[in-house]
Amino acid sequence: MEPPRTDPALIERLRADLESARYDVEHLAEAFGPMAVAALERENRLPALLAARRSEDPAATLARLLTLGDEVPHALAEAALPSLRVAGATRLGLVVSDGERVRAAVDLRPIDIGGRAWWLTSDQDSTTTSRPVEPDHVLGLGGASRTLAELTVRGPVSRALDLGTGCGVQALALASHTGSVTATDISARALAYARFNAALNGTEIDWREGSMLEPVAGEQFDLVVSNPPFVITPRSGELETYTYRDGGRSGDDLVRDLITSVSSVLAPGGLVQLLGNWEIRRGQKWTERVRAWLDASGLDGWVIQREVLDPAHYAETWLRDGGISVDRDRPEWEAAAEAWLADFEDRRVAGIGFGYVVLRKPWAAGGTRTHRLEELDGPVGPALGERVAESLRVMDLLAGLDDDAVLDLAPVVAADVTEERHHLPGEPDPSVILLRQGGGLGRVVRADTLLAAVVGACDGDLTLGQITGGVAVLLDAPVGDVRASVLPAVRDLLVDGQLTLPGPVTVSA
Ligand SMILES: C[S@@+](CC[C@H](N)C(=O)[O-])C[C@H]1O[C@@H](n2cnc3c(N)ncnc32)[C@H](O)[C@@H]1O
Incomplete structure (x- = not known):
């Protein structure tokens, strides 16, 4: 499926329609009611779908079409898009129509992150399509994206970088508190979505296509955020790979390399916030491996391990994330799970840690670096970014x-x-x-x-x-x-x- 087209005049009309329908998180929560909202959080779309089908509210029709993946009668879609019309939405690549019924080609939903409301366009996920996602899938606002957005310190800084921007969600949030934002991705398709989202939300971002730090080599940033493609994936070639989560490297090499090389694009005093996975080898503590990365980074580091999965649980999690179901796709599921277990066994991996990484470049060279590594597996409060900022100030x-x-x-x-x-x-x-x-x-x-x-x-x-x-x-x-x-x-x-x-x-x- 083609990503949406960034046509400024049509996007202007789309924005007018979304605004006049009040296509926002708060209004949809009122329209659907608390049960449907809670069900959506458990990936159960049905109560929201039933509420949307009963409603004449244009926002409910837009949600039905653009986030819930329902087919909508042509006339109803026209009424919900009075300025853009179905023809304009088709030209943008948002919907497909046979003249009678209209269905979405993308997911376009309102979100609240970084203290502001946005509209975010991405590929439809597998809960909407009931199919495994494609290898070039462009992720919307996932759980990890939200975690990183909440963790990000939102103070004013001059230059920010979002590495592996996907549909641009972190870059958008950065734009509201930084002088300028540069965002990179290896996927031209993801950048097309990101450009569309920036235009729809009236935000200027400097987009760069390329791998990891290459597109910004030699530059300096005050804040770097990344929800990188950290998922550890067997390289045996038997498994479908997904650009949105797999950087094509063996084991946790991608996260290690990012931690140990990000200093090269950091201004003095610069802050890095990222998410990652790390392997925990048999007979080793997780801190040994990650502390060695911090030592090699030359930066102050604070790593919070939030969760540890054993290899079988890890494989199940990421198979489910890609929409491969043990019931529907059993042979594929078993072959992939076996490849995962064999890959981890090759490196004697007993567990895979997931956590938050905060790195800071000292203002002056020299001196000793402070490293704090800890495990926290309980629920965390809201406004985590403010907490992190205050902790760094007190440190x-x-x-x-x-x-x-x-x-x-x-x-x-x-x-x-x-x-x-x-x-x-x-x-x-x-x-x-x-x-x-x-x-x-x-x-x-x-x-x-x-x-x-x-x-x-x-x-x-x-x-x-x-x-x-x-x-x-x-x-x-x-x-x-x-x-x-x-x-x-x-x-x-x-x-x-x-x-x-x-x-x-x-x-x-
Ligand atoms: C987990 S997604 C994160 C998307 C978004 N930033 C978020 O927070 O939801 C990781 C992104 O990294 C991109 N990516 C994969 N390999 C990459 C590489 N070698 N260099 C840069 N980006 C890469 C993928 O295309 C994908 O958009």
Whole structure:
């Protein structure tokens, strides 16, 4: 299927129709109702489809046609597109009509990301078509795309890069807070969608076709985001490959190479945010492999492993993602799953980690790089990008403070932190104390009695020096021991936002 055509005059009419129909997330949620919205999140289109068929609202007709994959009577489609008309939509390559019925050739839906509403055009996915996707499939807003968009720090910067832009979703969101956006992709087809989306949303982006960093070699960016084609795929040749998720490399080489070479396009102080998979080889911790990549990157690095799948689960996940069903396509499914298992076995892979990678280029050369690698598998709160930005700010602040200076700080416990105490039946003292963060990265920290006492006293008035002094007296423990025991954990709690610093921080000389 051809990607849509970027015809400015017709796109102008399309935009007018989408606007006048109120083809937006909020309006469609009202039109369909909460049950249909919840069902759509589980990839069940039926309740939304039934609601759309009953409705005379033009937005519901547009959703029926352009996101739910339903055929719509010609007259109804004409009424929902009064300016563009079905003929204009056909010329743009959005729909196909036989004069009686109209059906979509693409998916065009409203989305909310990066704090703004957009319209996003992409290929229809397999839940809409009930067919496996094509090798040159152009992805819409998937779960990983949304995760990266939420993770992205949305502060104003001068130049941003979206590497592997696909239909341009990250590039669009970047355009609302950066001076200029460059976006790359190896797929000319994906870039055609991306150009169409930029025109439809009235956004200027510098598009470049080519592989990985090649199209931007020698340039410098303040922010690089990427949801790269990180899916580990057997190279045995038996398996269909998909450009949208497979960069054609063996194992996790593509993610390694991106992490270790992205510094070449980063301005001093520049930030990289990407998603990735990494192999966990038998007998190795995931951190060993990923820490070696960070060491080779020359950048400060923060990696959060969110999930680990074993090889069989990994193969199932990506077969399902490509629309290959064990029930409908059993021989193909089994051959592919076998190829996947053999490929992982060749490299003694026990698990595949998925996570977030945040890298920063130091302002000046030299010095030691800080690397933080951790596992967080619980639910995360909204506004993750703001949380990441604040954590990076506090990391910088604390890097310049020795322990005496930290003792001068007067933090306060964040409002979303609760303490849980677990007692063995009949025991007066807790066997486990947990500090649970409600928002942000949803961190749960196991605390001993000392740390719990110190955190409990953080009211924003008392300094950590006063608090640790008081706790030492109370527990009849040497104050030096109390401070040595709690300060590393207090630094982490400050970085993660479980302790916050009210007002500007003043550091005594
Ligand atoms: C997972 S999609 C991400 C799309 C979009 N940025 C998002 O967040 O949803 C990965 C994109 O990388 C592109 N790609 C695949 N191999 C590439 C390569 N070697 N260099 C650059 N882009 C590549 C694919 O065409 C696809 O559009």
